[in-house]
Amino acid sequence: MARGDGEPTLITSVQRALRLLEVVGEHPVGITAKSLSRRTGIALPTTYHLLRTLVHEGYLAKLDDGAFVVGSGVEGLHAAGREHRTWGRVRDAMTTLRDDLNAAIYLARYHDGEVEVVEVVDCPRSPRVDTWADFRQAAHATAIGKCLLAGLSPSERADHFSRHPPADLTPRTITRVRDLVHGDPPGLVHDVEEYALGTACMAAPVALGDVPATLAISFPTRRLADRSEFARPLGKAAGVISRMLAVPGDFPTGE
Structure with a gap:
């Protein structure tokens, strides 16, 4: 990512994943990928990709109805x-x-x-x-x-x-x-x-x-x-x- 002198190098994918975690955390009963995409402004294909990664790492969990909730990995961080x-x-x-x-x-x-x-x-x-x-x-x-x-x-x-x-x-x-x-x-x-x-x-x-x-x-x-x-x-x-x-x-x- 291009940056000016003295500016930190920011990883966009990490920023997006953290934003998804924040929004999921605001919905204890779960939130769908489409709703997350709308709430965060992240393209739906990218949202699905990030959600799969976060579920795999244990930071999110996917419910039977397709909604996502905070996973055990976040509880450990807390x-x-x-x-x-x-x-x-x-x-x-x-x-x-x-x-x-x-x-x-x-x-x-x-x-x-x-x-x-x-x-x-x-x-x-x-x-x-x-x-x-x-x-x-x-x-x-x-x-x-x-x-x-x-x-x-x-x-x-x-x-x-x-x-x-x-x-x-x-x-x-x-x-x-x-x-x-x-x-x-x-x-x-x-x-x-x-x-x-x-x-x-x-x-x-x-x-x-x-x-x-x-x-x-x-x-x-x-x-x-x-x-x-x-x-x-x-x-x-x-x-x-x-x-x-x-x-x-x-x-x-x-x-």
Whole structure:
């Protein structure tokens, strides 16, 4: 397609197909190809060609009476769009907390028996902690892991440590399994140089049904004096994100 300098290259067939989808979406009981042609101004032969393609790809479905309705492919896009919007709002909340506290922000969950860090929001002046040891192997030494494990039963925690025996990561690391299994109750937890020397972390639970989830921050130990000032904003942000995730009822994967 010819275009002027600086103008985007537009694919007419794609534009027409999207217009057909829009019009079909306005008619939940279905609309015929001839009506679509009249409504959109697209020639009838082209309309039939585009409709066949859209039906084949699952974005439209053809009823027994010949009318067309929205197909399952569009429903999938709608669900994906809702998750992307939720994920964007979650990231915005994490970014705001990062800027307010000047700390790296983490969102994690306990999924399929493992600690899974889903998203990290940091910046050069508030860098994430150097993950020299896999968080999945170091739940006992991180505020993230402690908060997630606190959402499990003692037997589930014992199972976790049977698969991931706690190792000494720093001189401050707690490795006694009995203390870890019967450790922190649900709520705000922290670690000070248990995972990495010079680094402290705090974590607050995020409500996600039966799935343990957490919002956490990391910061240099030289800022430990500010720790009491971090608790309220962190807890408030965790509550905000809990409410965001309560509507979709799922945890964005970030993938």
